[in-house]
Amino acid sequence: MVMVDDIPFPPQITTTKPLSLLGHGITDIEIHFLQIKFTAIGVYIDQEIVGHLQKWKGKSGTELADDDDFFDCVVSAPVDKYLRIVVIKEIKGSQYGVQLESSVRDRLAADDKYEDEEEAAIEQILEFFQSKYFKKDSVITFSFPAASNVVEIGFSSEGKEEAKSMKVENGNVVEMIKKWYLGGTTAYSPSTITSLANTLCLELSK
Numbered sequence: 001m002v003m004v005d006d007i008p009f010p011p012q013i014t015t016t017k018p019l020s021l022l023g024h025g026i027t028d029i030e031i032h033f034l035q036i037k038f039t040a041i042g043v044y045i046d047q048e049i050v051g052h053l054q055k056w057k058g059k060s061g062t063e064l065a066d067d068d069d070f071f072d073c074v075v076s077a078p079v080d081k082y083l084r085i086v087v088i089k090e091i092k093g094s095q096y097g098v099q100l101e102s103s104v105r106d107r108l109a110a111d112d113k114y115e116d117e118e119e120a121a122i123e124q125i126l127e128f129f130q131s132k133y134f135k136k137d138s139v140i141t142f143s144f145p146a147a148s149n150v151v152e153i154g155f156s157s158e159g160k161e162e163a164k165s166m167k168v169e170n171g172n173v174v175e176m177i178k179k180w181y182l183g184g185t186t187a188y189s190p191s192t193i194t195s196l197a198n199t200l201c202l203e204l205s206k
Contacts, residue, residue, distance in 0.1 A: 002042075007086045007137075009042040015080050015143055019044035022203075023196025025189045026088070037088045039140075041181065041192045046079035046146065050203045053077070057205070061198035071184030071193070074200070075175065083142040083181055093132030093155075096140070100180065101126055103188065107176040121170035128153065128166045139163075142177060149174050 001008035004024045011021050023043040028035050056070050064070050101122050108114040132155055134140075141154040149171035156163035168174055180188050187193050 004040040004042060004086075005037060005088065007040040007088070009040070009084065009086075013044050013082060013084070015082055016145065017046060017080065019046055019080055019082050022049075022199045023192050025192030025195050027189045038091065039088055040086045041189055042084040042086075043182065043192060043196055044082040044084065045074075046081075047203070049074065049077050049079045050200070050206075052079070053200060053204060056200075059201065059204075061194070061201040064201055065194050065197035066185060068184040068186070070197075071182060071187070074196070075178045075182050078146045080146045081144040081178070081182075083140075085140040085142075087134045087136055087138040087140075090133070090135050090138075093129035093134055094126075096134060097126045097129030099188075100129075100177070103180045104173060104176040107179060107183075108172060111172075113172045117170055118172050121168055121173040124166065125153065125168060125173075128164075129155075132164075133157070142181070144174065144178060151177055 002011055002021055002024065005026050009021055009024060012018050021042050022045045025041050026037050027039045027041065028037040053070070053073060056064060056067070104122060105114060108118055135157050138155065138157040143152040143154070150167055150169045151174045152165055152167050154163050154165040179186070181192065184193060
């Protein structure tokens with residue numbers, strides 16, 4: 001297991017094929033010099049992604065972390081990607097939903113892609129999270145298959161009935177959820193981007 005802030009992440013998971021843990025980090029804020037950690041994040045990607053990133057061979061991890069074109073390519077590469085997010089500090093699902101909504105909506109608006117269909121898809125996501133309570137160690141997952149521009153969002157909480165999931169099929173919304181977590185310098189968790197950049201730098205040097 002790989003420990004991310006005392007939370008174990010398997011080094012590999014299998015969706016349609018085995019995906020490797022290529023990046024990990026946390027989301028946190030600092031209030032009055034106190035660091036408050038919210039979630040631990042694991043980014044699982046098909047190793048084939050390295051073939052799509054050859055243009056960046058020889059760049060350092062630091063250079064890659066600051067290169068948004070590189071992360072645009074990570075986001076758009078046609079390989080399976082999977083995010084596993086474990087709750088450290090409990091919050092209401094609605095709070096998480098609102099964070100996701102405002103980031104995705106702002107990104108869509110900036111690209112002039114925020115229409116009725118996108119709004120409806122975001123509403124569905126908000127509804128999905130509305131009734132959930134994110135206890136410590138609850139797990140949120142985002143599964144992005146290579147073959148289609150959809151995301152399956154899952155949620156499971158300790159001691160609760162089986163995991164709940166929903167599917168989002170609006171391609172624009174799916175892309176912006178990916179960018180929320182994987183979008184380079186504008187991503188939600190800088191520590192995850194740094195980790196991903198360093199791992200991909202190593203993979204590209206092989």
